[in-house]
Amino acid sequence: MAATGLFLCIFLLGHLAGNLQLFMTDEAGKLQFNEYAKFMTTFPAVKILSYLTYFSIVFHAIDGLLLTLKNRKARPVGYAYSRPDKNSSFPARNMAILGSLMLVFIVLHMSNFWVKMHWGELNVDIWLDANGNRDLHSVVMHSFKQLWYVIVYVLCMVAIGFHLWHGFQSGFQSLGLNHPRYTPIVEKTGYAFAVIVPALFGIIPVYIYFFG
Amino acid sequence: MNLKLKIWRQKGPKDNGKMVDYPISGISPDMSFLEMMDVLNDQLVEKGDLPVAFDHDCREGICGSCSMYINGEPHGPGRGITTCQLHMRSFADGDTIHIEPWRAAAFPVIKDLVTDRSAFDRIIQAGGFISVNSGSPVDANAIPIDKHDSDRAFDAATCIGCGACVAACKNASAMLFTSAKVSHLSLLPQGQVESRDRVLAMINQMDEEGFGNCTNTGACEVECPKGISIENIARMNRQYLGAAISYSPPKATGGGD
The missing domain is CATH 3.10.20.30 (Beta-grasp domain)
Incomplete structure (x- = not known):
């Protein structure tokens, strides 16, 4: 869980760097973003990274599911009255449910953009831009003009924020990377990561909806 | 009242x-x-x-x-x-x-509020010991031990094995207990010799007893009556990872055990 989770944190940073280009909603921005999208789907080094990412997502989800099932079995009879809020945080106790939400989001997200970019039928799902690149930019702009999709996207970013709030420093702890001097730094970095990264992801669709 | x-x-x-x-x-x-x-x-x-x-x-x-x-x-x-x-x-x-x-x-x-906590005893029996006779007490400071290490070992040794960590954990995990026992021995020179065998054996026994896995909620350290830190869990994870990757337990080659 820890190794794949932390790898996916790095993936998020890369993904975010790409997404930030979507703030450019004009014609030049469109051509640049489509050029970038083409590079990301064809460059061999990126391909290797993307397979690592697919593997990490699948492994993280399956391992998480097995872990949750095993942990449930460890307490077959629950407490009649329990106050877990007294000793642990909400995200820490709900990693599985938050993770499941994210898996649903990933499926929706990939069927919208990733499938269209890779295998979408030309002039039906996706068109070509002036440079002859697949016009993912327009697909994104169109999607984020739909209010329901913007709302779902933003809510999922809140869920991912909670997931990261616990997950970031938990990954370090699971790998045994705990030290009186560095753990407070890791924790603070994790909290900042959990707020800033999903917030930036979430602002993009809102910006496109209102100003795109 | x-x-x-x-x-x-x-x-x-x-x-x-x-x-x-x-x-x-x-x-x-x-x-x-x-x-x-x-x-x-x-x-x-x-x-x-x-x-x-x-x-x-x-x-x-x-x-x-x-x-x-x-x-x-x-x-x-x-x-x-x-x-x-x-x-x-x-x-x-x-x-x-x-x-x-x-x-x-x-x-x-077993009955009403009494539970059978002998699973903890079996975890200790799996590796919570040193195999050599430590003999009579030696002079103080005859073996140089870092003060911080001896303090940390002593902090871990304050675990009374009540099981509050398991009770508090949403996964009913015994990681805080096991890590306290692993830490208290492995931080001291007498216990370091067998630390790799110990961590593998105790974690294996912990899993066999049917305890859950640690998801780092930190509930255990909050509820622990002795204030044992989850720093010990990280230490145990570190030792386990190291032992699992680099160590194969010796096979008996005759001459009894």
Whole structure:
């Protein structure tokens, strides 16, 4: 869980760097973003990274599911009255449910953009831009003009924020990377990561909806 | 003080058990929680009912026997205390108090609030020892040990094995207990020799007993009556990872063991 989770944190940073280009909603921005999208789907080094990412997502989800099932079995009879809020945080106790939400989001997200970019039928799902690149930019702009999709996207970013709030420093702890001097730094970095990264992801669709 | 107690009653390991209400009056706020339970049991015996079975021994917070899940927390409200160190002044007149046994597949209920915690003993037996005779006490500082290491080892050694960590954990994981035992030996030179065998054997036994896995919620260290830190869990993870990757236990080559 820890190794794949932390790898996916790095993936998020890369993904975010790409997404930030979507703030450019004009014609030049469109051509640049489509050029970038083409590079990301064809460059061999990126391909290797993307397979690592697919593997990490699948492994993280399956391992998480097995872990949750095993942990449930460890307490077959629950407490009649329990106050877990007294000793642990909400995200820490709900990693599985938050993770499941994210898996649903990933499926929706990939069927919208990733499938269209890779295998979408030309002039039906996706068109070509002036440079002859697949016009993912327009697909994104169109999607984020739909209010329901913007709302779902933003809510999922809140869920991912909670997931990261616990997950970031938990990954370090699971790998045994705990030290009186560095753990407070890791924790603070994790909290900042959990707020800033999903917030930036979430602002993009809102910006496109209102100003795109 | 007048209180409403809701207590888990279970006749035996096979019985289903249920929560039963017991109103109680005339409790002094100066009583310890276990003294309050004694008063209740006296009243139950006078009425001809079976007293509530619960574990207790030293009643001064050092034996690790007492084990009640009180108002949703192991050892009740308050930090750094066992059930016997909890006093009735922590509650208000008229309060409802829920009292349950530890809940974990590895800690089956024997009767009422008494659970079988011998799973912890078997984890210790798997590796919580050093195999050489340490002999008679040597002169102080004959073996140079970093003060910080000896302090950390001693902090880990304060674990009384009550099982509050398992009871508090949403996964019923025994990682805090096991890591405290692993740390207290592996931080000292006498214990370092066998540290790789120890960490592999104790974690293996922990899994066999049916405890859950650690998801780092940190509930255990909050509820631990001895304030044992999850820093020990990270240390154990580190040692386990190292041993699992780099170490293969020696095979017997004759000459007895």
